[in-house]
Structures are given as structure tokens and as C-alpha cells.
Amino acid sequence: MGGRVAFWFEFASTYSYLSAMRIERMAAHAGVAIDWHPFLLGPIFQAQGWDSSPFNIYPAKGRYMWRDMERICAQRDLPFHKPDPFPQNGLLAARLVLAAQSGDQHADQIGALVRTIYQAQFVRQQDISATDTLGDCLNGVGLPVHLLDLAQSDAVKSRLHQQVERAIAHDIFGAPSFVASKDLFWGDDRLEQALATAGSGATPV
């Protein structure tokens, strides 16, 4: 016990929503601490020649993803609506989480902030690139609205660039991804395995 898991999430990612809604509860149960890592898939997808979500580029894969999400959300009693357009632009939301992570005073509210932004998108069908939406999210979890100004500072913009570089250095190619004991796990389906690895402090193989 006492391990850590790095949770790499992209706000536009449907499967990241699944993990965001359950990781804090599950990690607490496993005695594992979470490092929250917002990042952007866009630059990673562009580097491999994709100009949109693979779920848009490959239609059969896209149709399957929406059906798969519908089934999983029904099983987990999670509300879920398809955003229009998809994918949403998660740039400002990612910067906002990084702004809230500046200093340690908001560390206990990061999980709640991340969840309410995902819910704004997939439950309340709001535009998460809009400052109004994100301001409401901050208010909802008791965080100061001035974090939105910090989110648009050069320092935070630069930190998000660095996050993408770090994701690439970890060989991350999709979201959600988890890093535990230096081992990479991809997809909400691997959250249990990542937490077990983090909890044991060693790779399972």
C-alpha cells in the first residue's frame, strides 16, 4: 500500500470520463494516491496523421464507441449524452486544472473539479471551452474564479505544453492512461490493474 498512480486524462475523451468518475473512490479503497495529469491528445494524434478523433476518422469504430459507452454508463448508473460537436475542445479546461494545481492549497479539490468539468460536458451538455461553463464548475466545487485568469497565463500554457511532452515521453498514445510503478496502462478497462500495480508497489510480471 501507499503507492501512487498517475492518471492521464483528456477532457474530450469519453473513456476518460468513465475513469474520472470512479478513480478517486477506487484509489482511496486501494490506499493509492492519485497524481492528476490533464493533457491533450490532439498533438499526439496529429503527429500520427489524425486531424480529429479516431472515432470520427474511423466511422465503424466511432459507432461502436457510442454503443459501448451507452452500455457501460447504464451498468454504472452514469448519465451520458453525446456532445455536439464531438470532440469538444478541452484546452482551457486542461489549463484550468493545471492552474488549480499551482501550489498545494487546492489539492483536495482537484478530483471534484475534474469530475464536474466532465459532467458539464457529458451530463449537462455544456460547452467546456466556454469561460462561463468553467466559472460555474469552479463555483460548484468552491474554488476561486480567478483561477480562470491564471489558466490563461503564459506559465500555465507552458505547463500544458510540458504535459504533452511528458505524455509522449511515457509512450502515451490514448486516454485515459495510467502509470503505476513505471508501467503504462491504457483505457478505463485497465484501471483496476493499474491500481493493483500501484498498491503492490511492483509490476505484476
Next chain:
Amino acid sequence: MGGRVAFWFEFASTYSYLSAMRIERMAAHAGVAIDWHPFLLGPIFQAQGWDSSPFNIYPAKGRYMWRDMERICAQRDLPFHKPDPFPQNGLLAARLVLAAQSGDQHADQIGALVRTIYQAQFVRQQDISATDTLGDCLNGVGLPVHLLDLAQSDAVKSRLHQQVERAIAHDIFGAPSFVASKDLFWGDDRLEQALATAGSGATPV
């Protein structure tokens, strides 16, 4: 109970190996009958502009897949070796399974034949495009070697073409895939859900 699951598998597919090795046992436990559907991913991948496995085209995804397979096989106590080259050519093996499915007299041995071909590739590191390898597989499960001649008949070649067309009609884009109660499930991670759907005779949502 008394439902059916269609198991769509491609012999070159690593994750199809995972499902092939456990589906018969799990389906029996769930009281579900299996329809075995060998098919080829090559034509489906080519239609979306891929000339090889996505695990070769996207290197980070490929490195992840080999690590993921290593971990899962260790957990399940399954031997697993990376074929060289990857992907292997599963054309003749797919035709052979269709040949063995001509008529009903070998219906009880299809699962064993499929498993031993996957083991030839991923355990014994043999070339599954070679008639010698496939002849040994037939011998190993007590099936007549003359099925190899039938596998190369025009009738069976045409049946494999039809299989690919049927896969596309089911919106299948990867392997393994499962169809239960007309609902599509993709990936070894969804085998449990597909069997539960088949067993209940209804879609879960």
C-alpha cells in the same frame, strides 16, 4: 439461458488468442452456444488505408500491446511469444476452420482446432501459413488431413470472402469481436459482457 454468441476471430490477432483460449469454457459455464467465425482483418484494415497491423503502423500502440499481452498472459498462466514476423498470415488457417465446418460431423472439434492453431503461432512459434504446421494441428485434434485440400477449394475460398463481407455488415472493425442479441462487442475485455448478453437473450440497455 440457451443463447448464442458469435465469436469473430482473426488468426493473426493477439487479443483473439486470449479469447480463443477461454471462450469455450466460459460459454459452457454460461449455458451459451458458440458460433465460430474465422475472418480476415486485412481487407477491413486496407479499406481504411492501413497496409499492416495498426500495432505496426502506430509504434507506441504496438509497444503497449506487447506489454499488455505479456501482463494478461502472466495473470492467466498462458504461454505467449511474439511471432516473427508479426502479423502472421492467417489466410490458410481461416480457410481450414471453414473447411472443418463444412457439414456437421466435426462441430465438436472446432474449438480444439482453433486453439491448437493459436498455440502453434503464439506458443510453439510455428508458421501458421505452412501446410505442415496446419497438418500437425489437424492430427493433434484428431481431424483428417484431407481437410487441408478442402481448405484450398474454390468453395471454401468463396466462403471466406463471404465471411469478410458479413463481418463488414456487422460493423466489425477489429478482432476479437462478439455478436450477441444483435449487439456488437469488441475486444477480449468484452467477452464477459457478450456472454451475459447472450445468456439473458436481451441487450442490457
